[in-house]
Amino acid sequence: MIARNLIPLAILAAMVTMNCSSNKEAGPGPGTTSRVFGKTPAGETVDLYTLRNAKGAEADVSTYGGVLVSLKVPDRAGVAGDIVLGFDDLEGYLKPEPYFGALIGRYGNRIAHGKFTLDGVKYTLARNDGENSLHGGNRGFDKVLWKAKAGSGASVELTYLSKDGEEGYPGNLSITVVYTLTDDNELKIDYTATTDKDTVLNLTNHSYFNLAGQGEGDILAHQVTINADRFTPVDKGLIPTGELRSVEGTPFDFRQPHAIGERINAPDEQLKFAKGYDQNFVLNRSGDGLVLAARVTEAKSGRVMEVLTTQPGLQFYTGNFLDGTIHGKGGRAYGPRSAFCMETQHFPDSPNHPDFPTVVLKPGGQYRETTTYRFSTESAGSPAK
Numbered sequence: 466m467i468a469r470n471l472i473p474l475a476i477l478a479a480m481v482t483m484n485c486s487s488n489k490e491a492g493p494g495p496g497t498t499s500r501v502f503g504k505t506p507a508g509e510t511v512d513l514y515t516l517r518n519a520k521g522a523e524a525d526v527s528t529y530g531g532v533l534v535s536l537k538v539p540d541r542a543g544v545a546g547d548i549v550l551g552f553d554d555l556e557g558y559l560k561p562e563p564y565f566g567a568l569i570g571r572y573g574n575r576i577a578h579g580k581f582t583l584d585g586v587k588y589t590l591a592r593n594d595g596e597n598s599l600h601g602g603n604r605g606f607d608k609v610l611w612k613a614k615a616g617s618g619a620s621v622e623l624t625y626l627s628k629d630g631e632e633g634y635p636g637n638l639s640i641t642v643v644y645t646l647t648d649d650n651e652l653k654i655d656y657t658a659t660t661d662k663d664t665v666l667n668l669t670n671h672s673y674f675n676l677a678g679q680g681e682g683d684i685l686a687h688q689v690t691i692n693a694d695r696f697t698p699v700d701k702g703l704i705p706t707g708e709l710r711s712v713e714g715t716p717f718d719f720r721q722p723h724a725i726g727e728r729i730n731a732p733d734e735q736l737k738f739a740k741g742y743d744q745n746f747v748l749n750r751s752g753d754g755l756v757l758a759a760r761v762t763e764a765k766s767g768r769v770m771e772v773l774t775t776q777p778g779l780q781f782y783t784g785n786f787l788d789g790t791i792h793g794k795g796g797r798a799y800g801p802r803s804a805f806c807m808e809t810q811h812f813p814d815s816p817n818h819p820d821f822p823t824v825v826l827k828p829g830g831q832y833r834e835t836t837t838y839r840f841s842t843e844s845a846g847s848p849a850k
């Protein structure tokens with residue numbers, strides 16, 4: 466109350482000018498803003514954070530489910546377009562939907578029969594995918610309200626405390642996820658977590674990408690490269706058999722670029738089980754740190770997406786369960802294979818596969834993973850690389 470009248474006029478004028486100059490014509494400048502996105506059925510307020518970088522790229526992140534609601538990156542003509550599936554309003558996310566853009570946990574992908582044993586104790590989870598537990602159970606991290614704080618620049622920090630016993634998992638798990646949009650057109654997601662009891666976890670983001678723009682048809686012509694010599698084949702219920710199979714001579718060999726549609730209907734048992742691609746790739750890496758996991762290009766828009774991660778695996782899913790009944794942003798119908806997901810992760814069902822990289826987090830330890838989606842463009846006629 467005191468200060469307002471005392472601010473010298475000259476300073477006030479300067480402040481107003483600064484504000485205007487960052488708002489000139491192109492709309493708000495780089496940084497982070499937030500607005501109310503809606504209310505949950507329980508009456509809690511959900512916010513939507515908008516991150517903007519200096520290149521005009523934009524990402525919207527909801528505190529409900531930590532969902533990446535929209536991601537606008539430039540095409541080769543410099544025109545920003547939204548390349549992730551989702552909904553215009555919170556209501557869309559409150560109905561059953563296939564995890565569009567959401568943060569997934571505690572356990573990304575499947576745990577066989579919803580059961581695992583840790584330190585000799587048997588744990589039972591919800592079977593929400595046939596016989597198996599999928600993406601954290603009935604109320605995974607995609608359906609909880611995260612606390613949010615705008616970070617410096619274009620970033621938002623989300624935090625969530627998953628209580629001991631939540632969805633059947635042991636330990637109070639304290640999680641922080643930071644979304645950052647860099648001026649190099651990278652969307653970086655940093656995940657950290659600590660626990661007070663031994664637990665298992667596997668966090669990821671479930672964005673559905675279509676580099677031609679959300680709702681712009683299928684993704685079969687996108688060219689994909691995946692840096693993996695091996696993948697984890699699955700049984701009919703999409704649970705890994707435990708084998709690490711060579712991609713050599715199979716439709717899973719993406720070590721050189723291939724169109725997604727080129728071999729997707731090949732007479733291959735793995736493709737039949739999943740009705741397309743929905744398998745975990747074992748990323749090639751020597752040591753820890755970020756590796757280039759995948760590269761995807763789309764010829765018409767010229768958009769290129771590179772996925773870098775500290776994780777050992779990548780679930781490449783081609784939207785096989787989309788059937789056109791869901792209408793998303795702008796009323797667009799999302800048909801089969803109208804998007805692809807690249808969920809960086811530990812391998813599915815790892816708690817039941819002691820040979821897979823461990824997903825156990827212990828008190829005193831820190832879970833720390835990073836995934837970066839890096840966007841650029843290439844000129845028309847560029848050979849796929």
Ligand code: GLA
Pocket residue numbers: 563564574599703743780782786806808
């Ligand atoms: C993951 C799974 C798929 C499917 C989708 C969500 O990608 O591997 O089988 O369940 O999530 O629909």
